[in-house]
Amino acid sequence: MSDAMSASGAAGGEEAGEVDVDAADGRSRAGAGPEAISIVLADDHNLVRAGLRLLLEAEEGFSVMAEAGDIATAQRRVGAHRPDVIVLDINMPDGSAIDAIPAIRAASPRTRIVMLTVHGDPELASDALKAGASAFVLKESASAELIQAVRLAASGRTYLNPELGASIAARGAVAARSPHDLTEREIEVLKLLALGHTNAEIAKQLYLSVRTVESHRAHLQRKTQISSRAQLVVYAREHGLL
Numbered sequence: 001m002s003d004a005m006s007a008s009g010a011a012g013g014e015e016a017g018e019v020d021v022d023a024a025d026g027r028s029r030a031g032a033g034p035e036a037i038s039i040v041l042a043d044d045h046n047l048v049r050a051g052l053r054l055l056l057e058a059e060e061g062f063s064v065m066a067e068a069g070d071i072a073t074a075q076r077r078v079g080a081h082r083p084d085v086i087v088l089d090i091n092m093p094d095g096s097a098i099d100a101i102p103a104i105r106a107a108s109p110r111t112r113i114v115m116l117t118v119h120g121d122p123e124l125a126s127d128a129l130k131a132g133a134s135a136f137v138l139k140e141s142a143s144a145e146l147i148q149a150v151r152l153a154a155s156g157r158t159y160l161n162p163e164l165g166a167s168i169a170a171r172g173a174v175a176a177r178s179p180h181d182l183t184e185r186e187i188e189v190l191k192l193l194a195l196g197h198t199n200a201e202i203a204k205q206l207y208l209s210v211r212t213v214e215s216h217r218a219h220l221q222r223k224t225q226i227s228s229r230a231q232l233v234v235y236a237r238e239h240g241l242l
Contacts, residue, residue: 035061036061037150039063039084040074042067078107078108084110101128114136125161135153135159152196183216190241
């Protein structure tokens with residue numbers, strides 16, 4: 001990674017923390033194919049970016065377009081490459097990555113944001129999703145979850161680390177009671193559905209049977225008059241449930 005960054009600096013005089021993969025190492029991306037998920041990596045640690053790039057490029061159908069070591073560079077890279085997904089570290093040297101989400105989305109509205117962090121804080125995860133992120137992944141489990149999160153985000157879905165999802169679903173459920181008089185359990189199911197979990201995953205997290213989850217889902221859909229998952233996501237966000 002350091003050789004690539006040195007070559008980039010020598011060739012183009014790029015700013016510190018700004019690396020365009022195409023220009024930096026010249027590796028061919030011809031094998032990625034026209035349907036490849038294009039990605040920008042943003043993390044202020046060179047070794048972390050190198051590891052993430054190796055992980056993602058080893059996955060068929062993924063193409064890392066560029067890298068960045070700070071928020072300002074990440075925004076420029078997203079604007080230049082218009083990737084399907086940006087993998088963005090929550091802790092960056094030039095500001096809050098969560099606060100930067102609206103500007104990054106403005107630079108490329110089609111780009112989905114996958115937040116990556118060492119902090120398993122449900123409040124941070126909730127703030128990131130409210131700001132417009134599509135996924136929230138813990139670095140400690142990144143190798144297992146990041147591939148799934150990137151694929152789901154690229155397809156327009158939401159991903160949240162399961163433990164964080166359960167914490168958010170359980171936190172303040174009664175206080176967050178919706179205007180449609182949903183029960184506490186229906187709110188928990190709604191939150192997890194909005195976060196992209198399947199009925200089976202919800203059943204496992206809430207220690208319920210799949211049939212019980214299906215029943216709760218049917219009840220909340222009848223009460224809210226909402227049938228699609230996308231509309232449930234909007235509903236959950238509008239009523240402060242995420």
